Structures are given as structure tokens and as C-alpha cells.
Amino acid sequence: MTANQIDPPARLLMGPGPITADPRVLRAMSAQLVGQYDPAMTGYMAETQELFRGVFQTRNAATLLVDGTARAGIEAVFVSLLEPGDKVLVPVFGRFGSLLREIAERCGAEVHVIEREWGTVFTPAEIEKALSTVKPKLLAIVHGDTSTTVAQPLDELGALAAKHGALLYTDVTASLGGNTFLADAWGVDAATAGLQKCLAGSSGSSPITLSDRAVAIIEARKSVEAGIRTEGDPVLAAPIRSNYFDLAQILDYWGPKRLNHHTEATTMLYGARECARILLEEGVENAVERHRVHGAAMTAGLVATGLKLFGDQSVRMNNVIGVHIPDGVDPDGVRATLMADYGIEIGTSFGPLHGKVWRVGVMGYNARKDAVLTTLAALEQVLRRAGAKVAAGAGTDAALESYGL
Amino acid sequence: MTANQIDPPARLLMGPGPITADPRVLRAMSAQLVGQYDPAMTGYMAETQELFRGVFQTRNAATLLVDGTARAGIEAVFVSLLEPGDKVLVPVFGRFGSLLREIAERCGAEVHVIEREWGTVFTPAEIEKALSTVKPKLLAIVHGDTSTTVAQPLDELGALAAKHGALLYTDVTASLGGNTFLADAWGVDAATAGLQKCLAGSSGSSPITLSDRAVAIIEARKSVEAGIRTEGDPVLAAPIRSNYFDLAQILDYWGPKRLNHHTEATTMLYGARECARILLEEGVENAVERHRVHGAAMTAGLVATGLKLFGDQSVRMNNVIGVHIPDGVDPDGVRATLMADYGIEIGTSFGPLHGKVWRVGVMGYNARKDAVLTTLAALEQVLRRAGAKVAAGAGTDAALESYGL
Structure with missing residues (x-):
């Protein structure tokens, strides 16, 4: 048995964890x-x-x-x-x-x-x-x-x-x-x-x-x-x-x-x-606020992309967002394409939500503006090619607006 | 609470593990x-x-x-x-x-x-x-x-x-x-x-x-x-x-x-x-042989330094050697000086051997000639200053002889 030196592919891990x-x-x-x-x-x-x-x-x-x-x-x-x-x-x-x-x-x-x-x-x-x-x-x-x-x-x-x-x-x-x-x-x-x-x-x-x-x-x-x-x-x-x-x-x-x-x-x-x-170093309260801000931007972007949110939003964690998978779209196909073409991972779900809900994580090192915007831009492209109705640029526009930019 | 960036001191870990x-x-x-x-x-x-x-x-x-x-x-x-x-x-x-x-x-x-x-x-x-x-x-x-x-x-x-x-x-x-x-x-x-x-x-x-x-x-x-x-x-x-x-x-x-x-x-x-x-990559048998060779050299060196071996040598592991602590020497003092002055760690013992036996490891990355010779050279100096009778150079000479050098 021989195996090569460890050399993981570049990934942006935007699922429910582990993250980058x-x-x-x-x-x-x-x-x-x-x-x-x-x-x-x-x-x-x-x-x-x-x-x-x-x-x-x-x-x-x-x-x-x-x-x-x-x-x-x-x-x-x-x-x-x-x-x-x-x-x-x-x-x-x-x-x-x-x-x-x-x-x-x-x-x-x-x-x-x-x-x-x-x-x-x-x-x-x-x-x-x-x-x-x-x-x-x-x-x-x-x-x-x-x-x-x-x-x-x-x-x-x-x-x-x-x-x-x-x-x-x-x-x-x-x-x-x-x-x-x-x-x-x-x-x-x-x-x-x-x-x-x-x-x-x-x-x-x-x-x-x-x-x-x-x-x-x-x-x-x-x-x-x-x-x-x-x-x-x-x-x-x-x-x-x-x-x-x-x-x-x-x-x-x-x-x-x-x-x-x-x-x-x-x-x-x-x-x-x-x-x-x-x-x-950042301060616990500042870190929580950072997760809130970037989670909110991702949420706004996903909604503007045409996705419906899952779960009681009044008690949603700052760092994970659930969205219903649009009708007629292959749940695993979209995730696989996002990974293969863009190197971005989002999450599937367990139990009663399997095949019905994707989970998008915005946490830790990836609770960052560039990670949020890149994910939204890539997801828009993949959803469009998968046959979903997506308004061009709506997701990133909404996220930027959420940031006050 | 602030803490500095991780920056462990340089150590040569020649105890029973963990090792470098x-x-x-x-x-x-x-x-x-x-x-x-x-x-x-x-x-x-x-x-x-x-x-x-x-x-x-x-x-x-x-x-x-x-x-x-x-x-x-x-x-x-x-x-x-x-x-x-x-x-x-x-x-x-x-x-x-x-x-x-x-x-x-x-x-x-x-x-x-x-x-x-x-x-x-x-x-x-x-x-x-x-x-x-x-x-x-x-x-x-x-x-x-x-x-x-x-x-x-x-x-x-x-x-x-x-x-x-x-x-x-x-x-x-x-x-x-x-x-x-x-x-x-x-x-x-x-x-x-x-x-x-x-x-x-x-x-x-x-x-x-x-x-x-x-x-x-x-x-x-x-x-x-x-x-x-x-x-x-x-x-x-x-x-x-x-x-x-x-x-x-x-x-x-x-x-x-x-x-x-x-x-x-x-x-x-x-x-x-x-x-x-x-x-x-090395080959399991080659790695075992390397541990045998360096363990034998360390053993020869410790004996020539004047230390008595502990345990049935016919079934000793290749990678750990026990030696009786010489009379009149402070067991923890020698180990502390070896660490403080030379950055080398050797092991104490548990239970019935505590305070009576030191354990020296020759394993993994440290099953190497330079690690063996350096440890013997340093130990000789520390033992001499601690009042033990040590023949100058005997340890490293015996190890080199064990290597056929």
C-alpha cells in the first residue's frame, strides 16, 4: 500500500459543520x-x-x-x-x-x-x-x-x-x-x-x-x-x-x-x-454579533434567491440557515454541482427533513462577507442551470443591502 | 484573559512517550x-x-x-x-x-x-x-x-x-x-x-x-x-x-x-x-530493526555510563530502557537539570519503581543516532555534577561501538 502526501482539495465549507x-x-x-x-x-x-x-x-x-x-x-x-x-x-x-x-x-x-x-x-x-x-x-x-x-x-x-x-x-x-x-x-x-x-x-x-x-x-x-x-x-x-x-x-x-x-x-x-x-481576542460579544450580521445577510440572500426558510426564524441560530429545496430540483444534484464546479459545500438534512431542506452554515472562520457573497453567487448559477426560477443578482444584492452596502 | 501564541520550548523527548x-x-x-x-x-x-x-x-x-x-x-x-x-x-x-x-x-x-x-x-x-x-x-x-x-x-x-x-x-x-x-x-x-x-x-x-x-x-x-x-x-x-x-x-x-x-x-x-x-515507506521490518539498533546503542551507552539495567533484558522492548537510579543521586533533580540545561526529557517511573528507576525512550522519530548520542553525552555531564561516578566518554564510546563505528 502506498498513499500520497495529504493534499486536500480547496473547499469552502458552508454546511452545518465541520467548516473550514x-x-x-x-x-x-x-x-x-x-x-x-x-x-x-x-x-x-x-x-x-x-x-x-x-x-x-x-x-x-x-x-x-x-x-x-x-x-x-x-x-x-x-x-x-x-x-x-x-x-x-x-x-x-x-x-x-x-x-x-x-x-x-x-x-x-x-x-x-x-x-x-x-x-x-x-x-x-x-x-x-x-x-x-x-x-x-x-x-x-x-x-x-x-x-x-x-x-x-x-x-x-x-x-x-x-x-x-x-x-x-x-x-x-x-x-x-x-x-x-x-x-x-x-x-x-x-x-x-x-x-x-x-x-x-x-x-x-x-x-x-x-x-x-x-x-x-x-x-x-x-x-x-x-x-x-x-x-x-x-x-x-x-x-x-x-x-x-x-x-x-x-x-x-x-x-x-x-x-x-x-x-x-x-x-x-x-x-x-x-x-x-x-x-x-475578538471578544465573545463581537463574535456573536459577527455571526448575527453574516447569518442575516445569508438569510436575506437566500430569500431573495427565491428560497423559502425552514424553521421558526424568531429562534434560529445565527450560524445555520435551513431552506426548503425548490420543487423539481434534484437535492443532491445541486449540492454535488456546487461542490464539483465551485468547491462549495452546503448541507443536506437528517430524518424528516432529508431531501426537503438544505442547511447553509455561516460560522467560525467562514462567518465572513466574501464567503457569504461567494456562496450566494455560486448557488444562483447552480440553481438556474438546475431549472429553478432565480432572479439574476437578487441574492447578492439582498445580502449587500443587509450589510448596509 | 490573554495568552500568547503557542510557542513550545525546544525539547528532545527521550522518555517513555509521548516523544518528539x-x-x-x-x-x-x-x-x-x-x-x-x-x-x-x-x-x-x-x-x-x-x-x-x-x-x-x-x-x-x-x-x-x-x-x-x-x-x-x-x-x-x-x-x-x-x-x-x-x-x-x-x-x-x-x-x-x-x-x-x-x-x-x-x-x-x-x-x-x-x-x-x-x-x-x-x-x-x-x-x-x-x-x-x-x-x-x-x-x-x-x-x-x-x-x-x-x-x-x-x-x-x-x-x-x-x-x-x-x-x-x-x-x-x-x-x-x-x-x-x-x-x-x-x-x-x-x-x-x-x-x-x-x-x-x-x-x-x-x-x-x-x-x-x-x-x-x-x-x-x-x-x-x-x-x-x-x-x-x-x-x-x-x-x-x-x-x-x-x-x-x-x-x-x-x-x-x-x-x-x-x-x-x-x-x-x-x-x-x-x-x-x-x-x-520505511518498511515495518526496517523500522523494527532501526528501533532495535538504536535501543541497543542506548543500552550499551547507559551501561558504560555506570547504570544498571532494570528488567528482564531478554524480553525488553526495543524502544524503552529502564535503569536503576544510582545511590545518592536525587532522581527528580537529575531529570530536572537534564531538562533545564539540555532540553532533554527522560522518564520517571510509576508504582513500585517510582524513585528507583528512570526510563529512557528511543522511539519513533527519536530512534536516531544523534538523539541517542546527545542524550548519553548530556546525561554523563548531569550525573557527574550530581556526584555519581562516571567514566568520561564511556557512554558515547560504547554507543558508537554498538553501532560498529
């Missing part, structure tokens, strides 16, 4: 390794924690990276917080809500689900009603569900969960950095993310943050086998069913004790650190 | 991303599988990457193969054997352990005796245990396991690429690795390979929830307790069905692919 990485992140990831206990390495770890406190808008000491993709972060939180039989309430409004349900079930939890049609979100009253009926240990909900483009408002949920004795977990993989998220102000006990959306990085590292309340539950589950509880100490709770995702151990690795757990994924840490540096 | 990455791997990891279903990406995935078949010396279709560090690969195999209550036999001869035990216990398995003193390995007869008593579903053993520097001979274990109705799993993280490993010829059913040792890469991706027999067990555990078993199909076995490590799903993601699971850690895949390319 910021070249600064890729350069950071090409830095040489240092040892796991080199002061430079532990320094980078501490800086990464502090940077992500800024990204998550939290003062949580327990802010760190799980070494895996975004769903590794979800599973680490669930398997560390949930004992078999624990009740979890999962309000599902898209595919990633179903993933939360599945991961909680794999952990042996008793999972209760309420559902909303894709493209809509829950009212706080709907969630409170379920909280009072189910009385769960954990309320687990996606913030922005890329499968439907909409984001569940979270600002009231922390207080509601606390009122009913539950912890609040949220998956902010798709939203973080491009939409307002205030972990502490909103009373979030656990949040997990990935790098490959608005953070402009590469999948493979999951930034997470945990409140002191969540940490206390996890610490009570320290196991003797792992050497982090002493023989004879009372067993306060069932041991965590995973070694790799045992946040009690991982907290002792990232914390002042620096107890060895895994060999840190150093290159991914370099990348995650750079993602957070870029975001904080 | 091959710059080719870091360059590959700086390549731009493509979409998850871009033909370029699925092509890279297929190439990576074929390259690692070469590295593992196997024809197993199920050869792929788990997105996490080396222990992510271990846990993926265990949680996918083992149902609660399944019997596992773990022969432990070092720290990473204890890790196998712990991970199997977390999976709910009934774990039986036999132990050997650190620095020694088992005879096939000892393992067969335990196999016949325990009658496990899985025999799980580390190949090279970096904590002790020795490698368990595996060539007879596949046949023994099969004779007693067990599968054979082995952790080759520390050995692969630097020591002979023949997955098919030795009858190995499952093996997992990492990139940060002899493969000259960065921690964060775990190459694994599974025999058809292992795959059949995993496929029988497909769950309805995950959408990979149809409602009404008979449940053949307990569902897998993890989503992230569900190899039934991950196999369908890497296989011809290309069912979406996680968002692949693209940058880590680029790195893993380059690690395997480099190894196969």
Missing part, C-alpha cells in the same frame, strides 16, 4: 510536542482552562477539555453524573436531542422525553410541567440543534431546573461562540461543546464546564480501583462505568493534583487553545 | 479540513484503514481509528466486546495491565487477574493454566508495558486462547512499529494502539484492528435505539453501554454503509495516516 478551520488554528496544531508534565504543557493546560472560562462565560474551576469529539464530552458528563436508574428529562426538538436521549439510555438512566416538531422549540412552561411530573436528577437539552437550525432559549431553564431539584445540562456544540451563551448567569450546571462549528477549529476535542454542584456529585463517585478513593472510605454512590470518561479522574488530572490519567491529546489541546484565543 | 513528533506528521496535521462525506475525506479514511492493515500486519476489514487517546481504543474494544458478567483473564505485569483490569471492571466484566513481578513476563504455560481454570471470554494482555520496559511474547497466545474458547486482545500502544507484531499470524482478535510512541505522532487517535470473530460478537449487539437494528429483530446480546465507543456503529461509519456516527476528528486522521505512511 481558521488557518491560525491549523498553524497552532503544527507546533512540536512537549512532555505531559513539562511546565510548558501544564502551563498551556491552565491557560486553556482560563480561556474557555471566557468562552463559556463562567467562573467554574472545572472547565477543561475531554479528548474526543463533541459527543465524547456529552458522554463524559452523562456517565459521570448519572447512575443507573437516575431519572433524566430530555426535551427533544431535533436529531441531537435524540442523541442525548440515547446516550443517557446507554448510561442506564431512566429517560423521559418530551418532543416538539423539528423547527420549533419549547416554552419554559412546557419544560416546567415535565420537570414537575418527572422530577428528574438531570434536565438535558440541546442549545442549538443543527439538524433543525433553531436554538432553545435557555435563560430561564437553570432557575426552573433548580426549583425542581434538577441539574441543567446543555449541549452547546453548534451554538457556542456564535450565539449568546452565559453558563453562570443562566444557571447551567454542565455544558459541552466541540471545536468544529463557530469556534473555527477541528473536531476532536470537547471543551466542557461543570458547576461546583455537578463536581460534588462526580467526586462522590470516585472509585477505589482507580486509586482516587482510599479503601475503607464510604462508597457514596455507584462507581463511574467508564475509565476514559471518568470526570472524577480527569478533574484530578487537570486540577492541582495533576494525577496522571490519559496521555493528553497535545495537538488537539494546542488547537482548542488557539480557537479560544481567537474568540477572546 | 516527526515534523512530517505535524505538517500533515496542518492541512485544511474537508467535509465529512467529501470523496476526498472518505478516500483518506479508506487509505488510512489500508495503511494500518500494513502496520498491524493484518487483513482485517475492521481496521480503523477510534477518536481519542490510546485508552479510548482499549475502552471501545472492551465495552463493545464485553457484556456485564463476561469473564476476562488479565495477566498483569505492569501498570498498563492494571489499566486493562480496571477498564474491564468498569464494563461490568468478571475480571480474573494473574500477576508477575514488574520487569518479568509470563510463560505460555502460566497463561494456559489460568485460561483452563477461568475459561474466559477474553484474554486481555498488554504487549509492551512501558511501565516496566518489557514485552510479553504473544506468538503462542492466539492459539492458546482459541484452544480454550477465548478471544485474544492486546494493547500494542507502546510496542507497535518498534517491535515485531503480527496480528494475523499470531491469532490476535483485537489490538489497539496510539500514535505517540514508535509511530512518531501525537496522542489523540487510537488505531485498532478486529478479527472477523470479534466483529461478529460486536455486530450481534446492535441496538434499536441507535437505528442500526430493526424493531422486531431478535436481541442477540446485551446492548453496548456506550454510544461514543459503540464499535458496531463506528464500523458502519467506516464501512461501505458510511452511516453517520460522530464528526470524524479530521486533523487527527491526517496525522494517523501520515504516521502509517512514514512507517510503511
Whole structure:
């Protein structure tokens, strides 16, 4: 077997993620390794924690990276917080809500689900009603569900969960950095993310943050086998069913004790650190506003191109826009031509939206005017040749108008 | 919070790993991303599988990457193969054997352990005796245990396991690429690795390979929830307790069905692919021989420097050498000075060897003459100043002699 040197084709990734990485992140990831206990390495770890406190808008000491993709972060939180039989309430409004349900079930939890049609979100009253009926240990909900483009408002949920004795977990993989998220102000006990959306990085590292309340539950589950509880100490709770995702151990690795757990994924840490540096240099609020401005321009352009928007626009994420695929147009053919002739990727959809909705991402490094206008110009050409009615120049004109240009 | 651009200090990492990455791997990891279903990406995935078949010396279709560090690969195999209550036999001869035990216990398995003193390995007869008593579903053993520097001979274990109705799993993280490993010829059913040792890469991706027999067990555990078993199909076995490590799903993601699971850690895949390319360009046997030659030179040099070797040298891994710390020398002080004054890292030890044994790695990109000689020259200076008796130039002279120079 021989294979050529890596040489990916030029692409402009305007789908729901992963998106084109910021070249600064890729350069950071090409830095040489240092040892796991080199002061430079532990320094980078501490800086990464502090940077992500800024990204998550939290003062949580327990802010760190799980070494895996975004769903590794979800599973680490669930398997560390949930004992078999624990009740979890999962309000599902898209595919990633179903993933939360599945991961909680794999952990042996008793999972209760309420559902909303894709493209809509829950009212706080709907969630409170379920909280009072189910009385769960954990309320687990996606913030922005890329499968439907909409984001569940979270600002009231922390207080509601606390009122009913539950912890609040949220998956902010798709939203973080491009939409307002205030972990502490909103009373979030656990949040997990990935790098490959608005953070402009590469999948493979999951930034997470945990409140002191969540940490206390996890610490009570320290196991003797792992050497982090002493023989004879009372067993306060069932041991965590995973070694790799045992946040009690991982907290002792990232914390002042620096107890060895895994060999840190150093290159991914370099990348995650750079993602957070870029975001904080810009300022989190400025980054959110940038996503809003470019998402709005893309939206205006898609509408002017003749496409109908999918989902409740009042709660749409800044960074992903769903459009109904016009009648008579081959859904995959248009995407394939856009890729083959223009090097631009937009997204298909899952489940009930498959073949009916395209998803266009405007996020991270690609939340830029040139990326928006180029995508609209190319899409107009491809749609015209596919037989759709398109007014020449309408999409880019509308986007430029949205920018005030 | 502000943090500076990443700028790691220059280090020569001559410990038990991670070691200095091959710059080719870091360059590959700086390549731009493509979409998850871009033909370029699925092509890279297929190439990576074929390259690692070469590295593992196997024809197993199920050869792929788990997105996490080396222990992510271990846990993926265990949680996918083992149902609660399944019997596992773990022969432990070092720290990473204890890790196998712990991970199997977390999976709910009934774990039986036999132990050997650190620095020694088992005879096939000892393992067969335990196999016949325990009658496990899985025999799980580390190949090279970096904590002790020795490698368990595996060539007879596949046949023994099969004779007693067990599968054979082995952790080759520390050995692969630097020591002979023949997955098919030795009858190995499952093996997992990492990139940060002899493969000259960065921690964060775990190459694994599974025999058809292992795959059949995993496929029988497909769950309805995950959408990979149809409602009404008979449940053949307990569902897998993890989503992230569900190899039934991950196999369908890497296989011809290309069912979406996680968002692949693209940058880590680029790195893993380059690690395997480099190894196969050199030739696996040549790479093993290179590790043998440079490991032997380092060993000769350390002995001539006056240090006593630790562990059974007849089964020592080519790539890690343990030496007793001379009396009257501050173990951490020597390592700290070697780092501070020469930028060279060597390893401390765990458990019973802590403070008694240093571990010196000669692996991957650093299995090179200049790295060996530089380390010996620097160590001589630091030991002399620390008050140890050292014959001037003896270490490098012996290494050069070992090279035939």
C-alpha cells in the first residue's frame, strides 16, 4: 500500500459543520510536542482552562477539555453524573436531542422525553410541567440543534431546573461562540461543546464546564480501583462505568493534583487553545454579533434567491440557515454541482427533513462577507442551470443591502 | 484573559512517550479540513484503514481509528466486546495491565487477574493454566508495558486462547512499529494502539484492528435505539453501554454503509495516516530493526555510563530502557537539570519503581543516532555534577561501538 502526501482539495465549507478551520488554528496544531508534565504543557493546560472560562462565560474551576469529539464530552458528563436508574428529562426538538436521549439510555438512566416538531422549540412552561411530573436528577437539552437550525432559549431553564431539584445540562456544540451563551448567569450546571462549528477549529476535542454542584456529585463517585478513593472510605454512590470518561479522574488530572490519567491529546489541546484565543481576542460579544450580521445577510440572500426558510426564524441560530429545496430540483444534484464546479459545500438534512431542506452554515472562520457573497453567487448559477426560477443578482444584492452596502 | 501564541520550548523527548513528533506528521496535521462525506475525506479514511492493515500486519476489514487517546481504543474494544458478567483473564505485569483490569471492571466484566513481578513476563504455560481454570471470554494482555520496559511474547497466545474458547486482545500502544507484531499470524482478535510512541505522532487517535470473530460478537449487539437494528429483530446480546465507543456503529461509519456516527476528528486522521505512511515507506521490518539498533546503542551507552539495567533484558522492548537510579543521586533533580540545561526529557517511573528507576525512550522519530548520542553525552555531564561516578566518554564510546563505528 502506498498513499500520497495529504493534499486536500480547496473547499469552502458552508454546511452545518465541520467548516473550514481558521488557518491560525491549523498553524497552532503544527507546533512540536512537549512532555505531559513539562511546565510548558501544564502551563498551556491552565491557560486553556482560563480561556474557555471566557468562552463559556463562567467562573467554574472545572472547565477543561475531554479528548474526543463533541459527543465524547456529552458522554463524559452523562456517565459521570448519572447512575443507573437516575431519572433524566430530555426535551427533544431535533436529531441531537435524540442523541442525548440515547446516550443517557446507554448510561442506564431512566429517560423521559418530551418532543416538539423539528423547527420549533419549547416554552419554559412546557419544560416546567415535565420537570414537575418527572422530577428528574438531570434536565438535558440541546442549545442549538443543527439538524433543525433553531436554538432553545435557555435563560430561564437553570432557575426552573433548580426549583425542581434538577441539574441543567446543555449541549452547546453548534451554538457556542456564535450565539449568546452565559453558563453562570443562566444557571447551567454542565455544558459541552466541540471545536468544529463557530469556534473555527477541528473536531476532536470537547471543551466542557461543570458547576461546583455537578463536581460534588462526580467526586462522590470516585472509585477505589482507580486509586482516587482510599479503601475503607464510604462508597457514596455507584462507581463511574467508564475509565476514559471518568470526570472524577480527569478533574484530578487537570486540577492541582495533576494525577496522571490519559496521555493528553497535545495537538488537539494546542488547537482548542488557539480557537479560544481567537474568540477572546475578538471578544465573545463581537463574535456573536459577527455571526448575527453574516447569518442575516445569508438569510436575506437566500430569500431573495427565491428560497423559502425552514424553521421558526424568531429562534434560529445565527450560524445555520435551513431552506426548503425548490420543487423539481434534484437535492443532491445541486449540492454535488456546487461542490464539483465551485468547491462549495452546503448541507443536506437528517430524518424528516432529508431531501426537503438544505442547511447553509455561516460560522467560525467562514462567518465572513466574501464567503457569504461567494456562496450566494455560486448557488444562483447552480440553481438556474438546475431549472429553478432565480432572479439574476437578487441574492447578492439582498445580502449587500443587509450589510448596509 | 490573554495568552500568547503557542510557542513550545525546544525539547528532545527521550522518555517513555509521548516523544518528539516527526515534523512530517505535524505538517500533515496542518492541512485544511474537508467535509465529512467529501470523496476526498472518505478516500483518506479508506487509505488510512489500508495503511494500518500494513502496520498491524493484518487483513482485517475492521481496521480503523477510534477518536481519542490510546485508552479510548482499549475502552471501545472492551465495552463493545464485553457484556456485564463476561469473564476476562488479565495477566498483569505492569501498570498498563492494571489499566486493562480496571477498564474491564468498569464494563461490568468478571475480571480474573494473574500477576508477575514488574520487569518479568509470563510463560505460555502460566497463561494456559489460568485460561483452563477461568475459561474466559477474553484474554486481555498488554504487549509492551512501558511501565516496566518489557514485552510479553504473544506468538503462542492466539492459539492458546482459541484452544480454550477465548478471544485474544492486546494493547500494542507502546510496542507497535518498534517491535515485531503480527496480528494475523499470531491469532490476535483485537489490538489497539496510539500514535505517540514508535509511530512518531501525537496522542489523540487510537488505531485498532478486529478479527472477523470479534466483529461478529460486536455486530450481534446492535441496538434499536441507535437505528442500526430493526424493531422486531431478535436481541442477540446485551446492548453496548456506550454510544461514543459503540464499535458496531463506528464500523458502519467506516464501512461501505458510511452511516453517520460522530464528526470524524479530521486533523487527527491526517496525522494517523501520515504516521502509517512514514512507517510503511520505511518498511515495518526496517523500522523494527532501526528501533532495535538504536535501543541497543542506548543500552550499551547507559551501561558504560555506570547504570544498571532494570528488567528482564531478554524480553525488553526495543524502544524503552529502564535503569536503576544510582545511590545518592536525587532522581527528580537529575531529570530536572537534564531538562533545564539540555532540553532533554527522560522518564520517571510509576508504582513500585517510582524513585528507583528512570526510563529512557528511543522511539519513533527519536530512534536516531544523534538523539541517542546527545542524550548519553548530556546525561554523563548531569550525573557527574550530581556526584555519581562516571567514566568520561564511556557512554558515547560504547554507543558508537554498538553501532560498529
